[in-house]
Amino acid sequence: AVSLAWGLWGEASAMTGSLGVSDQARMSRGGIRVLSVEEGMALFDAGLTADEPALLAAKFDLPALTEQAAADRLAPMLRGLVRPPRRAASTGGPVPVDSLADRLAVLPAEERTEMLLDLVCGEVAVVLGHTDAESIVPGQAFSELGFDSLTAVELRNRLDAATGLRLPATLIFDYPSPAAITEHLRAELVPDMVTGAPDLAEIDEAGLRKALASVSLKRLQELGLLRQLLPLVAAAPGAGKSAPSEARQNTSSLIADMDVADLIERAMGNTND
Incomplete structure (x- = not known):
């Protein structure tokens, strides 16, 4: 055969x-x-x-x-088909090449964010097959932009290469919009410019609730957080009956059996299960 x-x-x-x-x-x-x-x-x-x-x-x-x-x-699987081009021998010392983090570090905060957002939206446009990044809305969820598990992993790979970072395969699940990924990359590439996460034991819950209440819904949407917060609000006490214990256990078991691609598809709402 x-x-x-x-x-x-x-x-x-x-x-x-x-x-x-x-x-x-x-x-x-x-x-x-x-x-x-x-x-x-x-x-x-x-x-x-x-x-x-x-x-x-x-x-x-x-x-x-x-x-x-x-x-x-x-x-x-394809490495046997082609040979990488030979690199010409250097006649002098190493030529310094500024990394993306180096270039960001010398920019004002606003320009730093703008540069990263242009990078992310540009890569999103390439992955989706758009001719330019103008059609990409920074605060729009990836599920609404048309991403699936394959394009999610491709975007992660392209941003890996562009930033020099090792980003997770669940990147667009953790940061579900171009704006949210931009904030994450900024924190990873110039961490000294970003306030570190506080110790959970030291958080004043009343103060945190007050601070969150001051954040506009538009800003939460721009960062891709609004869609993630709505299920939590719906499941809060007084917002409706919670799921039975057995159903919650079945859901937990189902999630535990999923691979990365399945988790991305479910998180983005691209499944009928």
């Missing part, structure tokens, strides 16, 4: 017809090119006569893969 794993066919089918513009843009950035019907059938014929039990019939954009290899972003 021969098993053929297929790449992307250019002609829409029941399997590929649901792919949107962002899906196809993501595959293109990943180095996948579309197969014409003629190319696909030729690969099918070649696969049947090959002395191998499992083959991948796909068309790759080798220059794109080489670029990924140079940036150390090439998927491990």
Whole structure:
């Protein structure tokens, strides 16, 4: 028997017809090119006569893969297809390159935030397949922008490369809007400029409640926090009957069995479960 794993066919089918513009843009950035019907059938014929039990019939954009290899972003499975370009030997001492954190540290606070927000919105636009970042609303939730688990991980990877940080795969779940991610990156890249989190044991609950009450709903929405707070308000005493204990236990067990992608999908409301 021969098993053929297929790449992307250019002609829409029941399997590929649901792919949107962002899906196809993501595959293109990943180095996948579309197969014409003629190319696909030729690969099918070649696969049947090959002395191998499992083959991948796909068309790759080798220059794109080489670029990924140079940036150390090439998927491990594809590293045997291309070689990263050789780096020219330096004739002098090391050339200092300012990191993003260095460039942010010398900016005023307002410009620092603006620079990071431009970076985040730019990467969001690329991941979604937009031509520019002007259509990205900083306070809009990622679930409303059209993100799913694949685009969530791609955004994390791109921000990893741009910032030099190691961000979690659940990034858009923890910080559910471009503005919220911007605040997080600012705290990570220039921590000396950001007030550290207080010790929970030292928090004055009455004072904290008063301070939270002074924050406008618009500001909470800009930071992507409003959507996260609403379920807590709905579950508060007096806001309605709480779920039975057994249901809460079942929900906890369900969440414990989920992987990262499932958790992101559930958190973003992209599931019917």
